[in-house]
Amino acid sequence: MALTNRAARAACGAAAAIAAVLGAPAASAQTIADRVHGASGDVEVHFAARPGVCGNGEGSMTFRSRSSAEDDAYWSHCEPGPVRVRLTVSNGAVQAIHTLVGTRHHAITGLTDLGAVGDRDAATYFLSLGRTAQLPVAREALEPVALADSVTVAPDLLSLADDRARPVEVRKSALFWAGQVDESDVSKPVGRIAGDSSEDRRMREQAVFVLSQLPDGEGVPALLDIAKTNRDSWLAAKATFWLGQIDDPRASATLRQLVTDSNVSSDVKGQAVFVLGQHDSPDDQAFLRREFDALGTKTLQDKVLMGVAQHGGPDARTWLMGIVADSARPVEVRKQALFWAGQGDAVSTSDLAGLYDHLQGDAMRRQVIFVLSQRDDSSATDALMHIATTDPDHELRKQAMFWLGQKNDPRVAKFLAGILEH
Amino acid sequence: MRYPSIAAAATLVAALGAGRAGAQPLAQRVSGAGDGRVELRFASRPGVCGDGHGLISTGDQNILRANWSAGDNRNWRRVCAPGPVRVVMSTSHGDVERLRVSIGGTDSDATVHDLGIVSAPDAAEYLLGLARDASNAVGDDAVLAAVLADSTTPWQTLLTLARDARSRDTRQNAAFWLGRAAAASVNGTRLFGDSDAPAETSDEEVRGQAIFALSQQPHNESVPVLIQVARTNSDPVLRGKALFWLSQSGDDRAIDLFGQILHLQR
Numbered sequence: 001m002a003l004t005n006r007a008a009r010a011a012c013g014a015a016a017a018i019a020a021v022l023g024a025p026a027a028s029a030q031t032i033a034d035r036v037h038g039a040s041g042d043v044e045v046h047f048a049a050r051p052g053v054c055g056n057g058e059g060s061m062t063f064r065s066r067s068s069a070e071d072d073a074y075w076s077h078c079e080p081g082p083v084r085v086r087l088t089v090s091n092g093a094v095q096a097i098h099t100l101v102g103t104r105h106h107a108i109t110g111l112t113d114l115g116a117v118g119d120r121d122a123a124t125y126f127l128s129l130g131r132t133a134q135l136p137v138a139r140e141a142l143e144p145v146a147l148a149d150s151v152t153v154a155p156d157l158l159s160l161a162d163d164r165a166r167p168v169e170v171r172k173s174a175l176f177w178a179g180q181v182d183e184s185d186v187s188k189p190v191g192r193i194a195g196d197s198s199e200d201r202r203m204r205e206q207a208v209f210v211l212s213q214l215p216d217g218e219g220v221p222a223l224l225d226i227a228k229t230n231r232d233s234w235l236a237a238k239a240t241f242w243l244g245q246i247d248d249p250r251a252s253a254t255l256r257q258l259v260t261d262s263n264v265s266s267d268v269k270g271q272a273v274f275v276l277g278q279h280d281s282p283d284d285q286a287f288l289r290r291e292f293d294a295l296g297t298k299t300l301q302d303k304v305l306m307g308v309a310q311h312g313g314p315d316a317r318t319w320l321m322g323i324v325a326d327s328a329r330p331v332e333v334r335k336q337a338l339f340w341a342g343q344g345d346a347v348s349t350s351d352l353a354g355l356y357d358h359l360q361g362d363a364m365r366r367q368v369i370f371v372l373s374q375r376d377d378s379s380a381t382d383a384l385m386h387i388a389t390t391d392p393d394h395e396l397r398k399q400a401m402f403w404l405g406q407k408n409d410p411r412v413a414k415f416l417a418g419i420l421e422h
Numbered sequence: 423m424r425y426p427s428i429a430a431a432a433t434l435v436a437a438l439g440a441g442r443a444g445a446q447p448l449a450q451r452v453s454g455a456g457d458g459r460v461e462l463r464f465a466s467r468p469g470v471c472g473d474g475h476g477l478i479s480t481g482d483q484n485i486l487r488a489n490w491s492a493g494d495n496r497n498w499r500r501v502c503a504p505g506p507v508r509v510v511m512s513t514s515h516g517d518v519e520r521l522r523v524s525i526g527g528t529d530s531d532a533t534v535h536d537l538g539i540v541s542a543p544d545a546a547e548y549l550l551g552l553a554r555d556a557s558n559a560v561g562d563d564a565v566l567a568a569v570l571a572d573s574t575t576p577w578q579t580l581l582t583l584a585r586d587a588r589s590r591d592t593r594q595n596a597a598f599w600l601g602r603a604a605a606a607s608v609n610g611t612r613l614f615g616d617s618d619a620p621a622e623t624s625d626e627e628v629r630g631q632a633i634f635a636l637s638q639q640p641h642n643e644s645v646p647v648l649i650q651v652a653r654t655n656s657d658p659v660l661r662g663k664a665l666f667w668l669s670q671s672g673d674d675r676a677i678d679l680f681g682q683i684l685h686l687q688r
Contacts, residue, residue: 401631413636420660
């Protein structure tokens with residue numbers, strides 16, 4: 001299991017202290033600001049990256065503590081530093097910032113290397129740009145702040161995120177990086193921004209997102225609270241969505257509660273149904289199937305049908321086909337069940353062809369024809385040609401022909417020519 | 423050059439072998455009117471009617487050439503009246519930038535330079551010459567106006583336009599009208615005015631759908647079959663449908679077929 005940034009930082013604390021005693025090799029009488037101010041064109045500074053950071057040297061970067069086991073292949077090619085910040089300078093002012101991590105990179109003609117700088121100096125300098133520069137420089141300046149080694153930046157980033165005098169894009173960036181650096185539990189200040197109805201809506205959305213990204217489920221309690229109690233249903237729906245992306249038993253339990261609670265807004269309930277439908281959990285799938293009839297609205301039921309169909313499997317097939325065949329249900333619900341069943345592997349083409357012969361009513365048969373038309377296998381074309389030839393209802397034959405015309409199958413032209421020869 | 427020049431149109435009319443004495447003078451009269459709006463009127467084919475504005479009926483088909491709200495549709499039949507084809511062209515620096523076609527109507531104001539009634543064949547020749555190098559909208563409407571002209575046989579020139587006109591819209595519209603003329607020819611019907619065709623049988627509906635479906639297939643597979651249906655099928659409804667979808671195909675073999683049916687020179 002990967003170390004969190006906090007643990008890694010503790011382990012490296014002694015080494016950092018020694019380095020501080022020895023004095024940073026890049027220490028210079030000139031500040032970074034002075035050196036940048038005196039430059040022109042593209043310049044680069046580099047400094048040590050905090051533990052857990054790695055990059056491929058060409059713009060791709062991650063915090064190792066946040067990578068999953070599937071990322072191991074990527075991680076093996078990932079270097080733990082240094083942080084290299086390229087600045088485009090004109091008339092003493094920074095016009096653009098691009099941050100890289102690692103040593104592998106393409107040489108840039110005309111790039112002036114200003115050399116190594118101290119981690120703390122770098123964080124201080126780039127934070128000052130974040131506080132004072134215009135967009136997009138101010139926004140981009142906060143990434144190197146978050147990557148710098150041996151500094152604590154979350155409080156400063158949160159302070160900047162709170163500064164309503166700064167552009168929202170800068171504040172959003174500050175909030176994001178405050179959540180990424182993993183220095184301390186920031187769920188309370190981030191949750192406060194999310195819950196502040198006087199805040200800019202974009203900041204509140206960002207705060208909800210940042211909560212969902214905090215390590216070890218630190219943001220889950222705040223997200224649960226927002227999803228269940230916030231009066232702004234749009235924010236509660238956002239929180240619900242992000243809860244659905246977190247693998248946490250507290251999240252799943254709350255999502256189910258939101259589905260069954262009659263006092264929950266349709267926005268939130270719809271989002272809860274949607275995200276549960278995206279879960280691979282058999283329990284969540286079974287829950288949605290059980291709740292289907294109680295949901296009441298077509299919109300919510302459509303989300304269940306979609307989720308169950310996408311999940312697939314024998315249970316999904318049986319349940320979906322049961323709804324399709326249930327003539328006591330509204331035709332629109334049955335059609336929708338058929339549509340979603342046809343989109344995945346839950347129902348075979350031969351099942352659909354057999355269904356056509358047994359279904360009563362034009363509406364359902366038309367839907368079978370449409371679903372067949374959306375399938376790429378040749379047996380779907382066979383089924384459509386069979387309908388176009390044999391159905392006693394000429395309107396259904398016409399519909400089958402229409403969809404045959406849209407098929408990319410060389411047999412279709414010959415089939416249609418044959419019809420015209422008779 | 424974005425727009426066809428009136429002078430060029432005059433030259434093209436001559437090049438197309440117009441031969442009619444009135445054609446070139448009409449181009450000159452339009453050119454001589456200077457920049458602004460120029461109107462001319464000429465006799466329309468029997469069976470054509472319109473509302474004086476953007477709606478034109480050819481009997482079995484209504485053509486929309488202006489904004490039209492759904493609510494107006496209730497009054498459509500009531501206001502469709504026979505009348506001359508009225509063409510209003512907007513010209514600038516010698517180029518026709520817009521061309522509007524209507525049947526009848528008297529809404530032109532004092533700012534329009536009215537050339538009055540002109541010979542329908544002269545007008546058709548002028549308009550087809552204009553269409554050859556016209557931008558999309560001008561060429562499309564010029565072809566329509568020429569087809570609506572009474573006592574004209576525009577098919578030979580339309581055959582040329584269907585192959586060589588500058589804009590795709592003009593080529594498509596020329597092919598469309600060639601297909602209509604070919605259908606009228608093989609079925610022995612009139613081009614315009616047959617609005618009371620008998621309802622299709624169920625079998626015709628199904629086979630007609632097969633023709634449409636076939637038209638959606640790759641041309642190398644569909645066009646030969648559609649040509650076969652157009653040439654040999656015993657049902658005029660199906661022949662007409664095959665010719666219609668051939669006219670939409672943009673395929674050279676379809677244009678060749680129209681030329682053969684209408685006995686035109688390649």
